[in-house]
Amino acid sequence: MTCKRAKLSFQQRTDSRSNHHCCVPFCTASTKTNSYLSFHTFPKDSVLQKQWAVKIRRDHFIVTNTSRVCSRHFVTGDLIEPLTPAGHRRLQPGAVPVLFHWNNYNIPTPRLGLWERTERPPNTDLTVMQTDPDEDDPGSCHEHVYCTSTEPAALHLSLNENEELREEISKLRQQIEDLTVSSKFCLERFSASDEDIRFFTRFASHAHLMGFWKQIEPATINIIRVTRAQSFTKTDQVPHSASATVLQPIDEFFLFMNYLSLGLMQKDLAHRFRIHRSTVPPVIKKS
Known part of the structure; x- marks a missing residue:
């Protein structure tokens, strides 16, 4: 790895943002090691906050004033450019994080609901009720059919028991x-x-390490990452077990x-780093 000699100031970052960490599971991004990322608070709207x-x-x-989600989990269109005069990046109104480790940082394809996936006969209308031939008979008593149902046992749990189960799951x-x-x-x-x-x-x-990283970090955003699929375009031989690198720049x-x-x-x-063996050489060559 080559770089120009420079007088380094080996000091750890002590600004007010140094304690911000991304609260998304499996994401280790923080303002301490990823200054080019932006960290966004949860929206105040309760419905949108629940969606997040x-x-x-x-x-x-439990959302607090220190809860943050880093910009890595938002699509480019959700991030407003340029930055504010104070140097902050804002989000578009109604933006929701959708890029995560478990979907390989791609926009997930919406899944159809059960009603859309089920084939139905034509002219099916749930609002049309079948006429009961005995409904004009004043002596018939069939209303109990709508009043009796077998409910799941979980619905009979008390509110306290449900709350205890939710707390246990959260822990x-x-x-x-x-x-x-x-x-x-x-790291x-x-x-x-x-x-x-x-x-x-x-x-x-x-x-000392963080002082050196501070000098080279701005250049990491300009690194061109060539995927394994692109490297095999000339021979049309794409390996069957290609795996994308999901390491943060500081961990690379x-x-x-x-x-x-x-x-x-x-x-x-x-x-050690829990990545596919084929992704190690590109990281070494890139560095």
Whole structure:
């Protein structure tokens, strides 16, 4: 990896945004390591706020003033350019995050509902009721058909029991998210230990590493990422197991430093960072 010599100021970022983290599961973006991303608060409208919570798969998430969703999860048309005079990026009214790790950061195709997927005979009208031949008979008593129904057992649970179940599910989801983050091999996991930083990157401390990253970070947005599908267009031989790189730019840099410092094999790097082995060489060559 080559770069021009420059006088570096090895200082960790201490601005007011340094504590902002993206609350989307599996997303490790923060203003500490991704200054070119923007971090947006939840809308004040309760309906739109609930849509955000459902989209990021945190149905019972408690929204606070510090809750943020990074711009990586919005389509380009939802981001207003240019920036405000204060340097902030705004969202279009009614914008909802739709790009996530679980849909490979692509706009999901809307799924048809059960009624649209079911074939129905022509002239089907739910508002038309079949005439009961005995409805003119004053002595008949068939109204009980509409009054008796077998309800699921869950509907008989008390409100307190339902609330306890919701709280338990919310706690379990939080535990899963915490375990997922703690098990990931990334720079953020070792940021609190200068000893680990020296071992994996050969930088003297995390502050020195972040000072160097601050100098090269603006250039990362101009990197052209060539997908495996594009690299095989000449031979029309696209491998069947192509996998997109989902690492943050700072973690791609961390992978490259692991490669230089420890001399790890590509298979070992792919296993550590949980990416496909075929995506390791492009990261190394790009760096």
